[in-house]
Amino acid sequence: MITKINTNISEKTNKRIINLLYDVNTWCFGYDNNLSKNLNKPNSGFIYKSYTAHPEANFFAHDCLNTYATCIMDTVEQNCFLNFKKLKRIYWNWYSPGATMKFHQDDDEDNTYSIIYNLHTNDGGTEFKYNDKLDFYKSNESEAFLFPSKLYHRGVAPSENLNRFVLNIKVEI
Secondary structure (H helix, E strand, C coil): CCEEEECCCCHHHHHHHHHHHHHCCCCEECCCCCCCCCCCCCCCCEEEEEEEECCCCEEECCHHHHHHHHHHHHHHHHCCCCCCCEEEEEEEEEECCCCCCCCECCCCCCCEEEEEEECCCCCCEEEEEECCEEEEEECCCCEEEEEECCCEEEEECCCCCCCEEEEEEEEEC
16 A cells, blocks of 8 residues: 655755755645644644646646656656556645644545655654554655555654655656
8 A cells, every 4th residue: 555665866866855945935834635724723834836737737836846856756656566647746845843734635536646755864754544553654865655645644743853855746547
């Protein structure tokens, strides 16, 4: 159900991506399940949407980050059991200590898979929930997770480290 892939992408490349992310000035407050935003909701970290496929038109926000993301996507595809038909979205997440995320699905379609890619090692991670069981996967640099997008999961903010940067890609198979 969850495939862990060591992409072997270099630390130098990941640092280049993180430096680009630090320069993005359009980060938004994150929110799970498209729930309404309100002052009584805990901090869910930040999100930057650099690509979203829409039926009418594709939305591109950052060519350089999207190039890195598609290279990571291609590396995951090369090391997994699936063939990706279509890129549906590229999201970047930035978590700091104290951020609290809720379990959510990236999509509810059977033909959609998600990729979580860790840009650096930290004490945060990703937690998956299925069959009343919780599995936590710590953020290890250059490690990716491929899973059905309808699998409930959530980002876990770091507590000792000050930041956690993560790439989330959604593909159609």
